[in-house]
Amino acid sequence: DTGVSQDPRHKITKRGQNVTFRCDPISEHNRLYWYRQTLGQGPEFLTYFQNEAQLEKSRLLSDRFSAERPKGSFSTLEIQRTEQGDSAMYLCASSNNNSPLHFGNGTRLTVT
Amino acid sequence: GNSVTQMEGPVTLSEEAFLTINCTYTATGYPSLFWYVQYPGEGLQLLLKATKADDKGSNKGFEATYRKETTSFHLEKGSVQVSDSAVYFCALDNYGQNFVFGPGTRLSVLP
Numbered sequence: 423d424t425g426v427s428q429d430p431r432h433k434i435t436k437r438g439q440n441v442t443f444r445c446d447p448i449s450e451h452n453r454l455y456w457y458r459q460t461l462g463q464g465p466e467f468l469t470y471f472q473n474e475a476q477l478e479k480s481r482l483l484s485d486r487f488s489a490e491r492p493k494g495s496f497s498t499l500e501i502q503r504t505e506q507g508d509s510a511m512y513l514c515a516s517s518n519n520n521s522p523l524h525f526g527n528g529t530r531l532t533v534t
Numbered sequence: 535g536n537s538v539t540q541m542e543g544p545v546t547l548s549e550e551a552f553l554t555i556n557c558t559y560t561a562t563g564y565p566s567l568f569w570y571v572q573y574p575g576e577g578l579q580l581l582l583k584a585t586k587a588d589d590k591g592s593n594k595g596f597e598a599t600y601r602k603e604t605t606s607f608h609l610e611k612g613s614v615q616v617s618d619s620a621v622y623f624c625a626l627d628n629y630g631q632n633f634v635f636g637p638g639t640r641l642s643v644l645p
Contacts, residue, residue, distance in 0.1 A: 455633065462637075462638075464637045467633070480632075523570075
């Protein structure tokens with residue numbers, strides 16, 4: 423097992439376009455988290471899944487953001503009608519219950 | 535709600551100096567506490583953890599002790615190296631609720 427993988431590594435898009443990111447967690451992990459990180463800041467929680475159920479979503483997350491984990495394995499994060507303020511590193515992490523989070527290398531989004 | 539506060543950086547030290555990065559938390563119950571490290575150009579990696587009061591987490595010469603009475607989890611290392619230059623994040627996990635991270639402290643170690 424090679425850890426948490428995220429795709430793509432980088433995404434440049436024009437304002438108003440939709441983007442979708444994918445995360446493949448460590449295979450035996452039942453929890454999957456999405457975070458956003460901007461320069462000089464710590465990871466900001468977006469949402470998390472236990473298996474296929476989305477258990478919590480940040481109140482900071484606008485309706486333009488949606489995440490799915492259809493079969494309890496990989497997850498996708500979609501941002502609709504992107505804005506320049508969405509530019510950030512989007513991090514995915516997975517874990518088993520109370521074990522530490524294992525992070526992927528992130529997807530860097532640039533909205534022009 | 536749950537929150538984590540860290541000392542502001544950046545912290546600049548000479549090689550072999552003693553390091554302390556302060557971390558305090560607010561949470562109900564008995565959270566697990568973590569330190570993560572992010573080296574330049576890399577993803578976040580777990581550095582150490584402690585799951586109950588008075589536990590000491592340690593790894594790569596770094597240590598942190600879970601102090602419930604002061605709600606703290608300060609990171610220490612006796613002799614830093616240039617290769618320790620990175621951003622360090624304190625974090626907590628409260629019974630599987632979302633992990634909460636501090637803002638990070640950037641450490642630069644000069645030769």
